[in-house]
Amino acid sequence: MNHDRYQELLALRLYDELDDADARALHAHLADCADCRTFENDLASGLGVLATATRPPPDLPEGWTAALEDRIDREPAPMLRPTTWVTAAASFAAGIVLTLLLRGDPATEPRRPEPGETSPAEASSFERSALPAASPTQGRFTVLASLGR
Numbered sequence: 001m002n003h004d005r006y007q008e009l010l011a012l013r014l015y016d017e018l019d020d021a022d023a024r025a026l027h028a029h030l031a032d033c034a035d036c037r038t039f040e041n042d043l044a045s046g047l048g049v050l051a052t053a054t055r056p057p058p059d060l061p062e063g064w065t066a067a068l069e070d071r072i073d074r075e076p077a078p079m080l081r082p083t084t085w086v087t088a089a090a091s092f093a094a095g096i097v098l099t100l101l102l103r104g105d106p107a108t109e110p111r112r113p114e115p116g117e118t119s120p121a122e123a124s125s126f127e128r129s130a131l132p133a134a135s136p137t138q139g140r141f142t143v144l145a146s147l148g149r
Contacts, residue, residue, distance in 0.1 A: 006036050010043060 009026045012018045018026070030037050 003033070003036055003039075006030075006033070007039055010036070010040055014043070 006026060006029050009018060009022050013023070013026065030040065
């Protein structure tokens with residue numbers, strides 16, 4: 001027997017949303033089913049406790065509840081921390097940016113020789129031997145500029 005349907009009908013009855021046909025079916029079922037009668041009693045007693053719990057205890061000073069509600073309304077909302085996935089996504093994006101910055105521009109990188117082709121270093125060794133020797137006062141950039149780089 002499907003008790004879930006009748007328990008749902010009991011909940012609908014609490015909100016006065018039960019039509020006549022379902023009310024008759026529920027009444028007939030409750031006459032025969034002890035489990036659903038127990039559920040009905042538990043539901044009614046639970047709602048009874050909730051109904052009395054919404055009222056403040058009688059020993060509170062007058063205006064205490066209103067003062068508490070005002071204080072709650074004035075308190076700033078807590079700051080929400082970013083979730084783990086937001087932190088992970090930001091770290092991943094930062095890693096990609098860092099990789100791209102450190103990798104450099106492929107258009108400015110030196111070309112690698114094809115197999116069988118002489119490298120630029122080998123081709124320019126003759127040119128370097130023809131240059132005058134650099135003095136200790138000349139910087140590296142002066143020598144590189146004279147090489148045409």
